[in-house]
Amino acid sequence: MSNPLSAFDLVQLRQRRSVKWAEYGPEVLPVWVAEMDTPLAEPVAAALTAAIGRGDTGYAKPGGLLEAFAGFAERRYGWRADPAGMRLVPDVMTGIVEALGQVTAQGDAVVVNSPGYPPFFYWLERIGREVVRSPGLDLDRLERDFAAGAKAYLLCNPHNPTGRVYTAEQLRAVAGLADRYGVRVVVDEIHAPLTYPGERHVPFATIDAESAARSITLVSASKAWNLAGLKAALAVPGPQARAEVAAIHEEVSEGAGLFGVIASEAAFTQGEPWLDALLTGLDENRRLLARLLAEHVPAVGYEVPQATYLAWLDCRGLGIEGDPAELFLERGEVALSPGPRYGVPGFARFNFATAPERVTEAVLRMAKALTDR
Template sequence: MILTSTGGGHAGPLSAYTLDQLRERRSSKWREYPPDVLPVWVAEMDTPLAEPIAAALAEAIRQGDTGYAATGGLPEAFAGFAARRFGWRPDPAAMRLVPDVMAGIVEVLHLVTEPGDRVVVNTPAYPPYFYWLPRIGRPIVENPLVLTPAGYRLDLAALERDFAAGASAFLLCNPHNPTGLVFGEDDLLAVAGLAGRYGVRVVSDEIHAPLVYPGARHVPFGSLDATAGARSITLASASKAWNLAGLKAALAVPGAEAHADVARIAPEVADGAGLLGVIASEVAFASGEPWLEELLADLAANRALLGELLAERLPEAGYQPPQATYLAWLDLRALGLGDDPADWLRRRGDVALYPGPKFGAPGRGFARFNFATSPGRVADAVGRMAASLAGRPRAGAGGTPVRP
């Protein structure tokens, strides 16, 4: 149970801190912008640590246990978590420690592709993909998700065209950031079939897998009964679900036929991981599920609240409640704020969302909203957005500003 630090009654993890307390934090979420700007941008949560994690870290500090990282029991803890949550038990002995999921993706692509090989990515996409993949000489092939009235979906015909055109790898993000889409088993099996037919290696970023809401089910790509699943490599971490991003620890998890590839990850790669990250992540996967369930209840309530507030204050905003993550992908094209509505909202509304164009061409006119905060701050953020637009002409369907 988590108590508010002000001595009030029981509150969930997202309501544990006041705004003044959060502004004492030194993380990028709270230091990127001036204090008058309310940050709902980067993927950090406004939570305390889960109590078992905090206790383990406090004990490590007491012992001065802050040396180089050893993998310890992290692979076994993750395998147990994956078995309980997803019905998948990857081989702990085959996993390798990497500093974080993005670093792991880079290392794996170095091993399973060659310079100049093309990598397919569903867009909108996690912004660091656009930085790191070209930097290591792997051109990105953008494969846009399709936006329908019912939400986003995978375009399998377009994916087949991209695979057939000579792509070497598919960087799957599931659950998907920023849309919150959870790919269904049928779609994943179809992807596996295409990947097998065209010889495409699948690298699966599953960092948000613990954060799936009722009504959706996460299926690890490596668990599929398909050749592409067996040859895939998954990147997993406790960092998003337990708010541990600054502690640096993740795992490269091979499918049954990819053990030799992951075994080629140089031991020096693990030196970029942090021992406190390993300790915290092991405890998260082994003992952190009660806290995770409490968090998911808070997030589900905020997910619904955000929809209600947008319908009331900004009905022009397009919002599909995510099936996973604590990130809302907002279609703000009808507001007439140009390609980067987050810039307007920050300058005129003192609220910071993540700019949509950083997620690729399909992000123009969109912004990402992080609702992993208290309900009051969710309401404050939407109120600031609406106030910044008071009296401003809105846009028609084509994005051209018109009078309402």
């Protein structure tokens, strides 16, 4: 199967109306928000085309999506998730908000690793939770944060923006701390299908611990198959969290889109060959990016991610005052995601889910921005 990342040229991509390509003018090369420059996987496109043909554009029901994810999780991770306990939600962030609404109360402290996905921070504040920023996965710091009275921990695995995949040993240590301090764990595993060959994604729910049995995991096909705008995700409870997931109001499920359900079901049941071809292309790009940065912008620190199509770039060695992403945009006409939004200044996030030649062009523009200062 050919590389999905090379299917479209710039002219075709600039015709898109999604935020990645519509946010900036045609002079800017966007490598920021988490969208991929790919066509749809063939089974997904076929399922959506068939739905359009029959005028199937009404309200969403889960259909076979719950079973489809359960089968995918067992094949891919050895996780036997029970479809009977799952709840359809519009997207992972909505699911996180609803899950935390079930396991915490107004004013409760929720630990979030920093850097972290920006909506984690502002959504927790919106729902009246105290955000406790815990740098990295530092177990000593995590224990102090738990011991200080945290009620929940929002774990992102694989991690956005660093692309780290946590080992079973690390997750067992997290679970042990959560057990000790009575902390509920809500897990974002949206990037799990994008784990590279040679790495292993371990679902937190598979850890042998009470906190894992009481955990709620949010999953979706949206990142791996580029379906974010279609709106469908699942809240998957551990055996001891089924009542709380069941208590999520059914109106929340009604916010999911039928096209999201149809597309996700096709992705989980028939989309693995396309996903494997995508991962081959992304694997080449993550290594290409390392070579390009070393050659053209050697002062930028970059740890090749174990999962995701996101590179977390340490720009502190460049001696830039202010946000590096702002400089790259203004002087290099390349758009990266600003590190301060993730809670860490001096960094920027680079989305390499595009054709290799555009990865190359983006790095050359970054280098030019630095020489033009």
